[in-house]
Amino acid sequence: MTDRSQLLSALADVVGGRYVLTSNEDVAPYATDWKRSSTGVPACVVRPASTSEVAGVVRHCRELGFTIVPQGGNSGLAAGAIPDSSAGQVVLSLNRMRAIRSLDPVGMTIEVEAGAILQTVRENASEVGRMLPIAIAAEGSATIGGVIATNAGGLNVLRYGMTRDLTLGLEVVLADGSVASGLRHLRKDNAGYDWKQWFIGSEGTLGIVTAAVMRLVTVPRHSVTTLLSVTNLDAAISLFELTQQDIGEALSAFELISAQSIDLIERYAQLKSPIAAGEWFILLEATSSLSGLRDAAEAVLAAGFEIGWVVDGVVAESDMQARQIWALREHVTEAEARRGSSLKHDISVPLTRMGAFLADAEAALETVAPGAGLNLFGHLGDGNLHYNVLLEPDHDQQAINRVVHDVVVKHGGSISAEHGLGQYRVDEWLRVAPDADLRLASTLKTALDPDGLLNPGKILPSKLSHSKAIGETI
Numbered sequence: 001m002t003d004r005s006q007l008l009s010a011l012a013d014v015v016g017g018r019y020v021l022t023s024n025e026d027v028a029p030y031a032t033d034w035k036r037s038s039t040g041v042p043a044c045v046v047r048p049a050s051t052s053e054v055a056g057v058v059r060h061c062r063e064l065g066f067t068i069v070p071q072g073g074n075s076g077l078a079a080g081a082i083p084d085s086s087a088g089q090v091v092l093s094l095n096r097m098r099a100i101r102s103l104d105p106v107g108m109t110i111e112v113e114a115g116a117i118l119q120t121v122r123e124n125a126s127e128v129g130r131m132l133p134i135a136i137a138a139e140g141s142a143t144i145g146g147v148i149a150t151n152a153g154g155l156n157v158l159r160y161g162m163t164r165d166l167t168l169g170l171e172v173v174l175a176d177g178s179v180a181s182g183l184r185h186l187r188k189d190n191a192g193y194d195w196k197q198w199f200i201g202s203e204g205t206l207g208i209v210t211a212a213v214m215r216l217v218t219v220p221r222h223s224v225t226t227l228l229s230v231t232n233l234d235a236a237i238s239l240f241e242l243t244q245q246d247i248g249e250a251l252s253a254f255e256l257i258s259a260q261s262i263d264l265i266e267r268y269a270q271l272k273s274p275i276a277a278g279e280w281f282i283l284l285e286a287t288s289s290l291s292g293l294r295d296a297a298e299a300v301l302a303a304g305f306e307i308g309w310v311v312d313g314v315v316a317e318s319d320m321q322a323r324q325i326w327a328l329r330e331h332v333t334e335a336e337a338r339r340g341s342s343l344k345h346d347i348s349v350p351l352t353r354m355g356a357f358l359a360d361a362e363a364a365l366e367t368v369a370p371g372a373g374l375n376l377f378g379h380l381g382d383g384n385l386h387y388n389v390l391l392e393p394d395h396d397q398q399a400i401n402r403v404v405h406d407v408v409v410k411h412g413g414s415i416s417a418e419h420g421l422g423q424y425r426v427d428e429w430l431r432v433a434p435d436a437d438l439r440l441a442s443t444l445k446t447a448l449d450p451d452g453l454l455n456p457g458k459i460l461p462s463k464l465s466h467s468k469a470i471g472e473t474i
């Protein structure tokens with residue numbers, strides 16, 4: 001019996017034969033990422049139905065020398081859930097573990113299995129007037145486990161924080177096959193290390209999340225949505241400062257869209273901006289249980305006009321108009337994809353450095369890709385910009401990545417604000433990360449997964465090259 005046939009038979013004993021997928025047709029959807037830019041060849045895809053089955057799968061893979069790639073909804077943007085092409089990695093899909101275990105509207109918590117779809121969890125919460133404020137366009141595919149493993153951000157980070165801020169408890173299967181149970185429904189718990197934090201944003205490299213307790217918030221009764229165009233980036237940042245002062249905690253989104261992005265949307269997504277262009281557009285949304293938001297938004301708009309920051313603006317009169325404004329923001333990526341290929345940089349810099357970053361990045365880009373088109377948009381309130389370069393056939397992608405990331409680092413920023421490192425950004429992270437970050441990452445990985453069983457090659461290089469790369473870098 002070969003190692004692989006031994007593995008298939010052992011996994012079938014744990015989960016049942018029909019949940020061990022091996023044919024090319026069956027494994028195909030699990031082997032290519034959402035962007036269709038990375039395809040692997042797994043030993044098989046296994047679909048356990050419970051935490052104990054996940055633990056059984058981990059133990060067999062360990063014994064037989066196969067590594068594991070955890071996968072949720074496969075909507076990640078860094079190919080973190082895709083195996084390599086060695087046929088030696090098992091894709092462990094959580095997509096049969098979708099139960100909503102409990103919902104507490106008073107304590108405002110929800111306990112769910114890792115494979116639960118984000119949209120379903122949000123719908124369950126909204127049925128009792130509560131909300132899980134993780135708003136990402138992939139909510140129909142992304143799972144709670146994936147959202148936690150990538151520490152997903154999205155449109156409401158400004159108001160409610162990242163997934164990390166909304167996770168109260170975790171259940172995790174560790175690399176030795178044991179289960180760490182920490183499904184606490186507590187907002188305060190300072191008894192020892194907060195170990196769940198080690199797994200949030202760890203992209204499946206430290207443990208397999210099997211269930212979670214998430215914090216809910218109340219559904220705001222009132223909202224206002226505004227689209228503005230502004231003269232320049234300084235005006236956008238000044239307006240953000242004013243909005244924070246005057247609308248404060250009700251501010252739930254402050255999105256930046258460049259005039260080039262609006263141009264792409266109008267050309268490739270057949271949508272039209274309802275206002276005259278400035279250098280930048282701002283989508284501002286405020287939500288609250290209390291009324292009076294519209295007056296507050298109009299006052300900010302009027303002040304912006306008077307000072308000369310705002311070129312044009314509209315406050316949505318209805319839900320439908322609000323949706324039309326949001327549609328502009330939501331179609332930026334699609335319009336970019338329809339134009340052709342692009343090189344994405346999901347970066348963040350301190351807000352006060354954003355202007356200097358953009359000027360330096362433009363100058364640096366000119367040295368390697370003169371005249372390159374850009375699609376710039378993002379969550380300005382979080383200092384998070386999608387710095388996407390519209391590719392032409394003669395562009396050197398590695399050179400572009402390097403110059404953009406060097407400028408990010410110069411301004412104290414991050415080369416991955418939301419999407420993680422997956423397999424796409426490993427080399428660049430090794431190149432620019434501070435020594436202390438690499439040393440601590442390596443220490444944690446070695447402590448929790450000494451044999452490199454879990455998602456090798458993601459975040460850190462795979463085990464074979466691991467010690468060499470880290471040794472050389474540190």
Ligand SMILES: Cc1cc2nc3c(=O)[nH]c(=O)nc-3n(C[C@H](O)[C@H](O)[C@H](O)COP(=O)(O)OP(=O)(O)OC[C@H]3O[C@@H](n4cnc5c(N)ncnc54)[C@H](O)[C@@H]3O)c2cc1C
Pocket residue numbers: 034069070071072073074075076077079080081094114135136137138141142143144145146147148149150151152153154155203204205207208209210418419422455458
């Ligand atoms: C259209 C679109 C819009 C998006 N918008 C945003 C956005 O605004 N903000 C944002 O942050 N992201 C965004 N994303 C990225 C993506 O949706 C998130 O990263 C999401 O959290 C991934 O969830 P998933 O279940 O699909 O995870 P997968 O893609 O399956 O996996 C992602 C990573 O998590 C690991 N993983 C998955 N499940 C588990 C588990 N149970 N235990 C341990 N590790 C696990 C995988 O190994 C992989 O490394 C977007 C993606 C798309 C396609």
